[in-house]
Amino acid sequence: MNIIVTGGAGFIGANFLNLMVPRFPEHRFVNIDALTYAANLLSIQVADRPNYAFERVDITDRGAVDDVFARVEPDLVVHFAAESHVDRSIHAPQTFVQTNVVGTLNLLEAFRALPDVARRMFHHVSTDEVYGSLGPDGWFTESTAYDPSSPYSASKAASDHLVRAYHRTYGLPVRITNCSNNYGPYQFPEKLIPLMILNAVEGRPLPVYGRGENVRDWLFVEDHCEAIWLVVERGRVGATYNIGARNERRNIDVVHAICDIVADETGRSAAELRDLITFVPDRPGHDLRYAIDPRLVEEECGFAPRETFESGLRRTVRFYLENRAWVDSVRTGEYRSWIERNYSERT
Numbered sequence: 059m060n061i062i063v064t065g066g067a068g069f070i071g072a073n074f075l076n077l078m079v080p081r082f083p084e085h086r087f088v089n090i091d092a093l094t095y096a097a098n099l100l101s102i103q104v105a106d107r108p109n110y111a112f113e114r115v116d117i118t119d120r121g122a123v124d125d126v127f128a129r130v131e132p133d134l135v136v137h138f139a140a141e142s143h144v145d146r147s148i149h150a151p152q153t154f155v156q157t158n159v160v161g162t163l164n165l166l167e168a169f170r171a172l173p174d175v176a177r178r179m180f181h182h183v184s185t186d187e188v189y190g191s192l193g194p195d196g197w198f199t200e201s202t203a204y205d206p207s208s209p210y211s212a213s214k215a216a217s218d219h220l221v222r223a224y225h226r227t228y229g230l231p232v233r234i235t236n237c238s239n240n241y242g243p244y245q246f247p248e249k250l251i252p253l254m255i256l257n258a259v260e261g262r263p264l265p266v267y268g269r270g271e272n273v274r275d276w277l278f279v280e281d282h283c284e285a286i287w288l289v290v291e292r293g294r295v296g297a298t299y300n301i302g303a304r305n306e307r308r309n310i311d312v313v314h315a316i317c318d319i320v321a322d323e324t325g326r327s328a329a330e331l332r333d334l335i336t337f338v339p340d341r342p343g344h345d346l347r348y349a350i351d352p353r354l355v356e357e358e359c360g361f362a363p364r365e366t367f368e369s370g371l372r373r374t375v376r377f378y379l380e381n382r383a384w385v386d387s388v389r390t391g392e393y394r395s396w397i398e399r400n401y402s403e404r405t
């Protein structure tokens with residue numbers, strides 16, 4: 059099988075390639091990525107494998123997308139590429155619409171032009187944030203109405219709608235997965251968990267929005283990648299699957315857990331690390347709670363996560379402690395200026 063993976067130099071895409079390229083030597087994986095600030099080719103541990111290739115392609119460039127699709131003739135497309143950070147989308151929504159909406163449209167058009175498209179598959183990777191916010195009770199199911207709150211989630215919602223519309227209108231074989239918050243190795247340290255780990259390790263403030271009461275539903279990144287592959291193999295054509303592992307946590311409890319594990323791994327005092335917690339003004343439009351009902355992907359595809367939140371978080375802390383070269387390589391000047399811009403307005 060020829061497989062195009064978009065955004066394979068980002069967090070989830072790199073983990074996906076690291077797992078799947080060695081597991082399936084008979085498949086050829088072509089990673090197309092624009093290498094934005096969020097990408098890091100050092101996250102890919104399989105770059106020297108004969109069944110892996112990288113091409114720098116911006117999915118907003120229709121001609122470049124058409125060209126790589128025509129050459130590779132993918133049997134499967136796994137579409138991760140996106141602008142993915144909510145706070146950035148609040149400051150600069152334009153890029154989110156370009157990459158997440160126009161980029162997805164370009165991929166669908168290039169896919170539609172392939173010969174015998176009915177025997178191929180377009181797998182669209184999306185988020186539970188398209189459903190908006192839950193109150194204290196209930197779960198997101200595959201039939202929950204879309205109600206996105208941020209420019210990020212609105213752009214992902216639009217991309218989901220386009221993928222579904224291409225299935226209904228042109229009969230394209232597609233599947234969509236909507237996943238809860240991921241964490242694990244190689245996540246860019248602008249997201250809650252890696253940001254808090256590195257700040258705790260370096261003794262810097264731990265900026266918690268509001269009172270830390272917001273709830274996210276956490277999934278270890280490798281479990282997400284395994285779920286995607288199960289859906290590729292066993293999912294129904296045209297179907298949507300929500301992916302999660304029933305790991306709801308309040309943000310403040312996540313930060314406490316990080317302080318405890320970092321203290322344990324480094325011999326420091328957990329109480330001193332917790333003293334670094336700084337409550338900062340809330341994110342505008344901040345969704346209160348996300349929680350996935352994963353029964354469909356469990357029942358139809360046999361998904362069962364391997365990591366608990368506690369075991370996955372410890373693996374993640376160890377990754378950031380043991381991979382300082384990777385951490386330093388993602389902290390470019392652009393990264394630092396973004397962090398300064400974001401937090402100078404909040405503190």
Ligand code: NAD
Pocket residue numbers: 064065066067068069070071090091092093094095096097098115116117118137138139140141142143157161183184185186214236237238239240241246
């Ligand atoms: P990420 O920001 O770490 O990586 C995104 C990758 O896409 C980067 O390598 C970047 O260079 C690439 N990219 C961005 N714009 C591009 C463009 N115009 N052309 C080509 N490549 C481009 O994101 P992630 O956390 O790995 O998320 C991957 C996918 O999973 C996204 O679609 C995201 O919406 C979805 N998702 C993420 C989470 C999460 O918690 N991280 C949860 C559910 C769903």
Ligand code: TYD
Pocket residue numbers: 143144145187239248249250251253265266267272273274309341
């Ligand atoms: P984030 O990792 O940005 O993921 P998302 O917004 O896509 O859920 O944020 C996770 C939660 O952590 C969210 O409720 C916002 C909160 N948060 C903070 O409290 N402080 C921070 O510095 C960041 C980045 C997030």
